[in-house]
Amino acid sequence: MPAQQRADARRNHALILAVAEAEVAAHGADTSLEQVARAAGVGSATVRRHFPSRRALLDAVFQERAEALCARARALADTPDSRAALLTWLSDVTAYAASARGMATTLTYDEAHVSLCSTKLSDAADPLLRRAARDGAIAPDLTIADLLTLVTGIALATEHHRDPAAEADRLLALTVAGISPPASGRAG
Template identity: 40%
Template sequence: MSSPPPPRRRADAQRNYERLLAAAETALNAHGAAASLDDIAKSAGVGNATLYRHFPTREKLIEAVYDQRIGALCAAAGRLAATERPGDALVGWLRAAVIHINASRTLGDAFNAAYQGPPDAEPPQVTAWHRSVREAVAPLLHAAQGAGRVRADLDGAELIALVTAVARAGNPAQAGRFLEILLEGITPRAV
């Protein structure tokens, strides 16, 4: 999503890349940053050399998996904008964002654990992911505000902060109820 586009690969190399991403996502969700790279390669049906050719470090592998997830979340915003009414598109995307945040907790922790940059700075890729998400939701928010479905004084950064807090508050099973309360709070009141 926010990483440079991958280089063109031969068909077999592209299949290996996709199988590695799928195997890595499964392993990282199950074991976090401690997931065995050897097991990931084996599960993908490739050798270690193939894994390291595509992903020279654990951090790069985790980044690619998370980047794929962010790309899917951002693409959902475009699909919803094209198929749903403005307020409904935003609500649909917020529901998808809550699911994404809850499903990505372990993967996000694994990325942070593998990050080898300065400990007091946000990783550049995380900054890029946040920017991509804000850019994806902005048209949905503006359309919903234009249709009178969402408070006009709410900005994108506030909305992302609120939906992130909703997704992380309590346990994942409570997120749906918390989102409903949030949605009530961002709906304009009749005067």
């Protein structure tokens, strides 16, 4: 028996992933699986076999994006200002989620089916959060999950805006600052 997977299966997996990536970039995250299959020149059943649900496919598509964000988190771990590091990372995540239509949707579902994307992100960003908390730079009871949920929420709510990225960034700043007047002068 084959060790893991047949060669053609591996090939198709990669092919479908690449095609899906292009398709999502071109036509948004609500592309039909049929369309992906057609573009890849394979049967729709094959797509479905490799990625049981649309979410599974999107998850795979966005995984490398998520990987980039993880790397960013690791890079920011050495920045002197721990609060700024966290905020910068959040801003990056927001920018990604706002620009890549459907990434927010993918992250949203992580409660139900555990999403690889989301858990990886959480794991990578956790040191950032813990460092900031240790420095007393953020509220001590914050969790990465909360922050990610807020960010994806912002991305979802601004998805149909004229300029999603700008709007999302604005709202992120607002969330970070809170709604109180800037009494003690600390800003985002």
